[in-house]
Amino acid sequence: MRCTCCIVPADVLERLARDPDLSDEVRSASARTLKLSARMRELRFHAAELTSLATLSGLPPVELASAPAITVHDCKHTQTLPGALVARPGSSADPTATRTSKETARVAEFFRKVFDRNSIDNAGMTMMSSIHYGVKYNNAMWNGTQMVYGDGDGAIFLDFTGGNDVMGHELTHGVTQYSLQLAYSGDAGGLNESMSDCFGAMFRQWEAGQDAKAADWLIGHDIMGPTAKTKGYTCLRDMADPGDPHCLAPQPAKYSEITPGMDPHYTSGPPNLAFCAACKALGGKSWETIGQLWYKALTGFGPSPNMKMKDFAARTRKLATQMYGSTPAVASAVDKGWKQAGL
Amino acid sequence: MDRITIERLGGFAGFGLPGSRIKSRGDVALSELSPADRSAVAALFERKDHGGPGPPDAFRYRLTRQTTQGSETVEVPEHVVPEAIRNRVKDVLE
Numbered sequence: 311m312r313c314t315c316c317i318v319p320a321d322v323l324e325r326l327a328r329d330p331d332l333s334d335e336v337r338s339a340s341a342r343t344l345k346l347s348a349r350m351r352e353l354r355f356h357a358a359e360l361t362s363l364a365t366l367s368g369l370p371p372v373e374l375a376s377a378p379a380i381t382v383h384d385c386k387h388t389q390t391l392p393g394a395l396v397a398r399p400g401s402s403a404d405p406t407a408t409r410t411s412k413e414t415a416r417v418a419e420f421f422r423k424v425f426d427r428n429s430i431d432n433a434g435m436t437m438m439s440s441i442h443y444g445v446k447y448n449n450a451m452w453n454g455t456q457m458v459y460g461d462g463d464g465a466i467f468l469d470f471t472g473g474n475d476v477m478g479h480e481l482t483h484g485v486t487q488y489s490l491q492l493a494y495s496g497d498a499g500g501l502n503e504s505m506s507d508c509f510g511a512m513f514r515q516w517e518a519g520q521d522a523k524a525a526d527w528l529i530g531h532d533i534m535g536p537t538a539k540t541k542g543y544t545c546l547r548d549m550a551d552p553g554d555p556h557c558l559a560p561q562p563a564k565y566s567e568i569t570p571g572m573d574p575h576y577t578s579g580p581p582n583l584a585f586c587a588a589c590k591a592l593g594g595k596s597w598e599t600i601g602q603l604w605y606k607a608l609t610g611f612g613p614s615p616n617m618k619m620k621d622f623a624a625r626t627r628k629l630a631t632q633m634y635g636s637t638p639a640v641a642s643a644v645d646k647g648w649k650q651a652g653l
Numbered sequence: 654m655d656r657i658t659i660e661r662l663g664g665f666a667g668f669g670l671p672g673s674r675i676k677s678r679g680d681v682a683l684s685e686l687s688p689a690d691r692s693a694v695a696a697l698f699e700r701k702d703h704g705g706p707g708p709p710d711a712f713r714y715r716l717t718r719q720t721t722q723g724s725e726t727v728e729v730p731e732h733v734v735p736e737a738i739r740n741r742v743k744d745v746l747e
Contacts (some may be wrong), residue, residue, distance in 0.1 A: 389736070448677075448744050449664040451710035466675060466746050467666070476665065483709040494706045502709065530666065537746055543674065546666050558674050558746075559667030574709075575667035 375434030377422070380414050382407050385443045385458075392456060393440045406441045410459065410471045414439055417481045420513050424597050425605045430484035432609075437481065441471060450476050452483035465537040473532040478513030479506040491613035496570065498617050500577030505608055507578055508585045511549060512597045522589035522596045530558070549586040552579035564652035565619055580651035581619060588647030592639060599640055600647075603629050623648045655683045657694060660715040661742045662728070668712070668744070677712075679741035690735045703729045714738065 384407065385393035396402055399411035414437050421427040429435045438456035447460025450470040457480045459470045470476050483506050486492055492502035507529050515525045530546030544556045552561035561579025562568060568577045585604060589596040607625045614621075626644050634640035661677035662669040668677045683691055697703075697716065707713060707730030714734045717726045731739065 448666060448668075448675075449710065449712060451665065451708055453708040453711070463744060466744060470665070479665070480710065494709055499706070506709070541674075541746060543746075553672075559670055560672045573663050573667065573670050575663060575665075576670045 373428065373433045378418050378429035378434050379436040380411055381436060381438045382410050383438065383440045385440050387442055387445050389444050391440055391458065392438060406469055406471050410439050410441055413474050413477045416517065417478050417513055420516055424516065430481060431488040450480055452480045454487065457481065462533060462535060464535060466535045468533045468535050470533055473530060474517055475510040475514040475529055476533060479510035482506040482509040486608065489609040490617065491615050492617060493615045494574055496616065497619045498615060499574030500568065501581055501617060501619060501622055503574040503578035504581035507547065507549060507582050508604055512601050515596055521594055523593060527586050547582065549582040552583055566652050580653065584623065584647040584651040584653065587650045588643045591646045592643035599634065600643065603633060603644065606633065620653055623653045656680050657683065658717045659738060659742050662713045662715055664712045665710040674747050675744065676747060677742045677744045679743055681738060681741045686737055690737045693735045694738065697729055697733065698725060698727050703733055707731065
């Protein structure tokens with residue numbers, strides 16, 4: 311997966327460094343940034359190459375730690391990352407810091423206990439989160455190295471750390487980056503987003519001890535603000551019914567509705583439905599069987615940045631037979647799920 | 654011709670997607686921007702490659718300006734957009 315730098319592009323810096331209308335100070339700063347940025351890009355490129363090479367060579371990663379460190383940084387409403395380190399976030403007076411620390415640790419525990427995975431990279435990578443990013447920022451994201459959470463505007467959205475599925479979603483982007491390395495466009499982009507919704511939903515259900523039939527399968531339910539709720543919106547996305555009008559951002563349910571150039575948050579509808587439908591068809595806890603299949607499909611075969619949805623579907627169908635051959639209901643549930651999504 | 658219209662798209666919540674109820678829009682006059690920001694915006698329209706779709710769940714910005722040849726639109730990742738442009742959008746629920 312291509313990971314972009316969060317810095318000004320080189321040609322913009324070059325232009326600023328040469329612009330006679332700007333002060334000497336601004337021109338000098340632009341020129342310095344240009345040199346540093348070039349080196350940072352080289353470092354990031356080589357780090358990504360190393361990750362790919364290690365994965366392809368089949369070498370197990372050298373473990374940084376037996377369990378990940380959890381750090382929380384306060385951006386103090388700026389967009390400077392990572393922000394100021396919060397000392398002892400688990401006992402902070404800031405409930406956002408406390409919640410972020412606690413729930414990030416729980417996501418690490420979820421991946422450890424359910425999938426035997428040691429942190430995002432399976433080698434004990436520190437799980438870094440930045441909170442209070444921007445002013446009333448209605449977003450959360452994985453920037454390639456850490457999680458970033460906005461506070462929400464208090465009207466449409468509440469604090470994005472208030473959704474445990476949101477946290478599971480963002481951290482799973484990191485897992486994808488260190489495994490299947492799905493690109494963020496086309497079919498692969500929709501799969502990338504779907505992996506995050508699937509594992510975010512599983513984490514939410516695991517924390518609640520819910521089985522697939524009792525779960526609501528709603529993404530973003532806990533961050534809906536009063537303005538959204540007053541208008542009858544209950545979630546961002548509904549994995550069980552992607553096109554339902556109670557969603558803030560309804561999605562297609564069938565693969566045939568997807569065309570090139572669509573946003574991954576739109577194209578994740580069909581694979582989300584496939585996973586949800588498979589889990590409900592089989593019954594039981596989503597993470598125990600179908601979730602194990604999805605995890606193997608995501609992490610068991612090395613990078614495939616431009617994977618097509620039909621190929622991911624084929625992989626899960628094959629795994630269902632290989633991993634659960636003595637239980638035909640599993641393969642039947644997986645097949646049913648994908649057929650419901652039109653694949 | 655001296656205004657830039659701005660749409661913020663995507664993000665975790667899927668702003669501005671087909672059927673999405675959440676939009677993020679704004680505009681700004683070029684005359685309201687600092688010389689550095691005007692220069693940065695001009696470079697965004699001139700540059701053909703902005704390094705791909707950006708990190709997962711990051712916002713994208715669609716900027717449109719009017720020229721003598723008609724309207725011109727560019728879509729760029731959030732991290733290349735000047736703060737003065739980013740601060741101009743307002744999130745609304747339709």
